[in-house]
Amino acid sequence: MDHPKIPLAGVIGSPIAHSRSPQIHGHWLKKYGIKGFYIPMDVAPDNLDRVIRTLPQAGFVGVNVTIPHKEKVLEIADLITDRAALIGASNTLIFRKDGKIHADNTDGYGFMKNLESAGSNWQPGDGPAALLGAGGAARAVIAALLDAGVPEILISNRTRVRADALQEEFGKRLHVFDWVQAGNMMDDAKLVVNTTSLGMMGKQPLRVPLDGLRPGTLVTDLVYAPLKTRLLEVAEEMGCHTVDGLGMLLHQAVPGFERWFGTRPEVDRATRAAALA
Known part of the structure; x- marks a missing residue:
């Protein structure tokens, strides 16, 4: 048989x-x-x-x-x-x-599908996206956002040279900020993404000033343990739309x-x- x-x-x-x-x-x-x-x-x-x-x-x-x-x-x-x-x-x-x-x-695909399922009115063409981190996850997110038509990506990483390398590779729609200026990226951003492990259980907290967040901005964190990170908690309090990283x-x-x-x-x-x- x-x-x-x-x-x-x-x-x-x-x-x-x-x-x-x-x-x-x-x-x-x-x-x-x-x-x-x-x-x-x-x-x-x-x-x-x-x-x-x-x-x-x-x-x-x-x-x-x-x-x-x-x-x-x-x-x-x-x-x-x-x-x-x-x-x-x-x-x-x-x-x-x-x-x-x-x-x-399929990381970029998963990232974009997760944003779509968030139920916010965000559209890629709405304005700049602010990105924290310049590792492997950031690369997938950048490729997906540029492909979707985001006009500009503001990026900051604790080690600036890694963010500069991404700008060189992905082109002039990327603009690099020093890590101490990372909070300033959020003033005009329509989408804010944390691609670092900061804020994850057992890791250091994300210590970026969040007072630049605006009501209606879509904020997402790739960290999903905990499901609601401090970034998402603060963003919610400030009237932002949030989506966790599990999706x-x-x-x-x-x-x-x-x-x-x-x-x-x-x-x-x-x-x-x-x-x-």
Whole structure:
């Protein structure tokens, strides 16, 4: 009797125990009655190449990739999407039937979908976006915002040279502010985004003056532990629209799940509850 192969997917990082992705994908597999599994895998950098090349032989159809491997996997992939190449990182690998490894980046997609679901009236063309941070997450957000038509991005990072490097790469719609001037970016911003880990549980607080926030500005924090960071609390008090970072995690998972398991999942309240369980 010939048994069909059970499709396997997972998330690779180091460390990985904190990841909520297994809860999200596990919820969808159960909801849609798919006989598959999604597994967290703690893989050291030295083993990354060997592990990724071996997984398809064990029935894996793809994996998510997180810190510290998102840049390195581009060297392993056979095919790279334009957006992954532009961002310089991949969070989603698809193991194709022809044996090729296909790298994509869905972080920017997840970020924009999360903003759309916020229910505010914000439109990309409304005015400048103010961005805190210049790491990998910032790259994905910048690429998505420029693609959506945001006229100008004001960016500040604790180490200015990293923000300057992004300006050089992404062009003159980016304007760099010194970290001590980061609060001044918010005066004219229609969207404010924290892409740093500042304010996350166990990390330093975000100590940027927030008195420049204006009522009606859309404010989002990529940090989702805690769900309501101090940035979002203050923004709410000042009459801003706010959106937490969990939605980005949920929405970025959608394209990968669809490619691996053949069903496009829905992000709803039950998905959020599964991620927070």
